[in-house]
Each structure stands twice: as structure tokens, then as C-alpha cells.
Amino acid sequence: MSEVSELSNAERDFLRPYLPTKTVPVAPQPDDGRTTNDHSPNNDGDTGGGSSVGKSGPTKATNLPFVTLTYASSLDSMISLAPGLRTALSGPETKSMTHYLRLQHDAILIGVGTAIPDNPGLNSRYPGASLATQPRPIIVDPQMRWNVYGSKLAQLAIEKQGKGPWLIHTLRSLPRSDNMNEWGGERLLLPADDVNDDHTEKERLKWSTILEALKAKGINSVMIEGGANIISSLLGMPELVDSVVITIAPTWLGVGGVTVSPEAKTSGGERINAAHLQETSWRQFGQDAVLCGRLSAS
Numbered sequence: 541m542s543e544v545s546e547l548s549n550a551e552r553d554f555l556r557p558y559l560p561t562k563t564v565p566v567a568p569q570p571d572d573g574r575t576t577n578d579h580s581p582n583n584d585g586d587t588g589g590g591s592s593v594g595k596s597g598p599t600k601a602t603n604l605p606f607v608t609l610t611y612a613s614s615l616d617s618m619i620s621l622a623p624g625l626r627t628a629l630s631g632p633e634t635k636s637m638t639h640y641l642r643l644q645h646d647a648i649l650i651g652v653g654t655a656i657p658d659n660p661g662l663n664s665r666y667p668g669a670s671l672a673t674q675p676r677p678i679i680v681d682p683q684m685r686w687n688v689y690g691s692k693l694a695q696l697a698i699e700k701q702g703k704g705p706w707l708i709h710t711l712r713s714l715p716r717s718d719n720m721n722e723w724g725g726e727r728l729l730l731p732a733d734d735v736n737d738d739h740t741e742k743e744r745l746k747w748s749t750i751l752e753a754l755k756a757k758g759i760n761s762v763m764i765e766g767g768a769n770i771i772s773s774l775l776g777m778p779e780l781v782d783s784v785v786i787t788i789a790p791t792w793l794g795v796g797g798v799t800v801s802p803e804a805k806t807s808g809g810e811r812i813n814a815a816h817l818q819e820t821s822w823r824q825f826g827q828d829a830v831l832c833g834r835l836s837a838s
């Protein structure tokens with residue numbers, strides 16, 4: 541039996557307002573030559589085959605994709621037991637939800653701090669998913685720390701159970717000769733935010749630079765899954781994030797875990813809340829709670 545089951549209509553209705561709308565590939569029709577068709581995110585037609593993929597629907601600046609932040613948290617706002625320790629927090633129902641969400645986006649993005657310890661698959665195992673509807677896995681790895689060869693991502697791409705990953709590096713990363721493109725992988729070299737005093741490039745990339753580059757490559761929606769560093773940064777950037785979907789598992793991981801918490805904020809010298817969700821909705825999925833919302837601008 542599959543580890544991932546279909547969501548109910550009510551569960552999909554609950555998620556719909558927080559998801560990008562998308563254009564779904566359908567098999568070319570011999571009679572009309574069409575290659576795409578519009579569906580709402582929860583339309584059951586979302587798993588058709590075909591050769592062109594486009595999940596679109598951003599309502600903000602046209603040079604940015606729709607961005608969904610999503611992660612599974614404990615009651616003490618932790619996402620893993622310790623740095624580098626892959627930790628299952630989602631129950632079966634929220635795991636199914638994550639695979640459904642993955643299928644609603646053109647891409648899934650994580651940081652190298654997650655790619656190395658977790659060795660994730662980052663494909664969607666939602667019933668009926670096809671290679672054409674799979675999201676593109678994207679890893680932010682500015683200094684080329686991660687060896688994609690031999691990874692689960694590479695294996696899935698070779699087996700055509702997932703798309704080849706795109707790895708984001710800074711321009712000054714050492715070029716590496718490789719054959720990733722044979723299984724759909726690619727390295728994107730982007731300019732870092734600033735340079736250090738010794739003129740070596742800092743490893744930070746602006747999030748607007750990353751997102752604009754993805755949009756320019758045809759990514760209209762991206763689901764950002766983690767890890768803690770990336771989620772915590774983006775919680776402070778409401779101008780870039782369209783929606784937030786958090787799985788809250790009924791457990792505490794304890795001191796020493798990896799915490800999601802945005803940078804502290806001040807106004808007029810006083811501490812103020814660092815980030816806030818508005819337009820919230822809650823729903824129970826099995827033993828977990830799912831919180832959806834949009835980040836407030838201030």
C-alpha cells in the first residue's frame with residue numbers, strides 16, 4: 541500500500557486559498573493539438589501526463605514566482621531533534637498533504653543544510669503523479685558543499701521518478717565538470733549579495749535574486765520546505781512569501797533541537813513581534829494540526 545493517500549475534498553478545499561493556481565499538462569490530443577489545460581489546484585485532473593508543465597498563478601510582481609513556505613514543527617517550534625538528524629514529525633495524513641502540496645508547485649526548494657543530512661527524494665508520491673507533473677527539486681548550495689552524485693535525488697532523476705535537481709551556487713564557486721544534464725540536473729550560478737574585505741565573495745545570495753532567477757527559468761511557483769535557516773530568514777520577508785502552511789505535530793523535541801524563529805525586530809528602539817500570520821485557517825489532519833496563513837507586511 542502507498543505511504544501517501546489522496547486528500548479528501550474538504551482537505552483540498554481547506555488548502556486551496558493558500559496555493560498557486562496552476563496550468564496542468566495533459567496528454568496532447570490528436571484532434572485539437574492542445575498540450576495544456578487549466579485546473580484549480582484541487583481539481584482531480586492534476587495528475588495527467590504530457591510533455592509541458594506549467595503551474596502558475598502568482599498575483600504579485602511578475603518577475604517573482606508564487607512562494608509557499610511549508611514545514612513540520614514540534615510544539616517547541618523545532619523541525620529536527622538535532623542539527624543533521626532527519627526527524628519525522630508529520631503523521632501519515634500530513635505527509636500525504638505534503639505530497640499533495642508538492643504536486644501543486646513547479647519547484648521544491650531546500651538548503652544544503654537539509655540536503656546533506658536528509659538525502660531527500662523531494663518528489664511527489666501523491667497518487668497519480670507523473671514525471672511531467674513532478675516539481676523541480678532546487679538546492680541552495682552556494683559553495684558546492686553537496687555531492688549530488690549518488691544522492692537519492694540523482695537516483696530518482698535517473699529512474700525518471702523525479703525531475704533532475706537544479707543546484708544554486710554563487711558565481712565564484714569552483715566550476716565542476718559533470719554530467720548532471722544527462723539526467724536533467726543543472727547548476728545555476730548567481731551573484732552573491734556582497735564581497736568580504738579580502739574580495740572573496742560572501743556566500744549569501746539575496747532571496748530576490750534566487751527567486752527572480754527561478755522565475756526567469758519558467759518556475760511560476762515554488763514550495764520552500766526548509767531547513768531552519770531558510771525558513772527563519774524568509775519569515776522576515778513578507779514581500780516575497782505568498783503563503784505559509786505549517787504542520788504542527790503534538791510533540792516537543794526538547795532543548796538542543798533545530799528551531800525555526802525569525803530574526804528579532806525592533807521599532808523605535810523597542811522589541812516588536814518578528815513576524816505575524818494573517819488570514820489564518822486551521823484544520824486537523826490525523827493527530828496533527830495544519831495552520832495556513834499569509835505573512836503580514838509589518
Ligand SMILES: NC(=O)C1=CN([C@@H]2O[C@H](COP(=O)(O)OP(=O)(O)OC[C@H]3O[C@@H](n4cnc5c(N)ncnc54)[C@H](O)[C@@H]3O)[C@@H](O)[C@H]2O)C=CC1
Pocket residue numbers: 610611612613618619620622623624625626627629650651652653654655657658680681682743744745746747765766767768769770771798
Ligand atoms: N521538519 C521539517 O519540515 C523540516 C526539517 N528540516 C531539518 O532542518 C535541518 C537543516 O536546517 P539548516 O541547518 O538550517 O539548513 P538549511 O536547509 O536551511 O540550509 C542552510 C544553508 O543553506 C544555504 N543558504 C541559506 N540561505 C542562503 C542564502 N540566502 N544565500 C546563500 N546560501 C543560503 C547556506 O549554505 C546555509 O548554510 C535538518 O535537520 C533537516 O532535517 C528541513 C526541512 C524541513
Ligand SMILES: Nc1nc(O)c(N)c(N[C@@H]2O[C@H](COP(=O)(O)O)[C@@H](O)[C@H]2O)n1
Pocket residue numbers: 611612626627628629630634635638650654655658659660661662663765766787
Ligand atoms: N512535511 C515534513 N514533515 C516532516 O516530518 C519532515 N521531516 C519533513 N522534512 C522535509 O521533507 C524532506 C524529505 O523528503 P522525502 O520524503 O525524502 O521526499 C526533508 O529533506 C525535509 O525537506 N517534511
